[in-house]
Amino acid sequence: MNPPSTRPLLARLQGVHKTFAGSGAAALRGIDLDIHEGDFVCLxxxxxCGKSTVLRLLAGLLKPGGGSLQWGGEGKRPEIGFVFQDATLMPWASVADNVYLPWQLQDVPRAQVAGAIDEALALVGLREAADAYPRQLSGGMRMRVSIARALVTRPRLLLMDEPFAALDEITRNRLNQDLAALWRQLGCTVVFVTHSVIESVQLASRVVVMAARPGRIVGELEGLADRRQPRLPGLTPEAAEQSQRVSALLDRAMGMAA
Incomplete structure (x- = not known):
């Protein structure tokens, strides 16, 4: 059991159930999860097992079938950025136009947020690619554009659904390092879905392990991420030990899902 966080509560899922009407399959059952300001939570x-369903509940794209989703602070859903598995860019639009999209959907004039667009591109190292088109970019660069688009409104909560899963290992590791640096720099809260034990331990301040059929939480462990660390911990003895602990929980989850 991890000690209670001293940071303010951002979101609380309490006894959350979700069953999809078409199939009748229970996607989630009895999910209890607290997310605090500044957390980097890896699911x-x-x-x-319902990892993506949890993200969609937090984003307001789905509603709980039972239980409750409560928000801290003023009790309202905060500004949210969402990064999907695919970059989902508009191929006919420039990089800058793709990043402008969240503001465009709110009818905010382009000139009013030009600085925010430039800043978001600078955060992901793509300021010089503002006029390029998605077809001219590598897979890693396209995902950086997607991250910039999610960050352009400066959300308090960033939701990421296996954003680097389709990338090669070298690109994935570099993006993980850059994401860890952005989290420390911006101070936002991140909920990140992954299938990778190593990725979860390296990125997360908390690793939440889930089992399937129906989706439920098996356990939580502290990750290695710390705002004071200048880089990812890599294959240190501490990382190896924590990976073994997470793997043991995952083995339990897999056995429960079998």
Whole structure:
């Protein structure tokens, strides 16, 4: 059991259930999860355990079938950025136009947020690519554009659904390092879905392991991420030990899902 966080509560899922009407499959059952300001939470578990469903509940794209989702502070859903598995860029639009999209959907004039667009691109190292088109970019660069688009409104909560899963290992590791640096720099809260034990331990301040059929939380462990660390911990003895602990929880989850 981890000690209670001293940071303010951002979101609380309490006894949350979710069943999809078409199939009648129970996607989630009895989910209890607290997310605090400044957390980097990795949701780890086998396919079908409801990790992405949790993200969509937090984003307001789905509603709980039972239980409650409560927000801290003023009790309102905060500004949210969402990064999907695919970069989901508009191929006919420039990089800058793709990043402008969240503001465009709110009818905010482009000139009013030009500085925010430039700043978001600078955060992901793509300021010089503002006029390029997605077809001219590598897979890693396209994902950076997607992250810039999610950050352009400066959300308090960033939701990421396996954003680097389709990338090669070298690109993935570099993006993980850059994401860890952005989290420390911006101070936002991140909930990140992954299937990778190493990725979860390296990125997360908390690793939440889930089992499937129905989706439920098996356990939580502290990750290695710390705002004081200048880089990811890599294959240190501490990382190896923590990976073994997370793997043991994941093995339990896989056995429960079998």
């Amino acid at each position: 780890l578990g086998p396919s079908g």
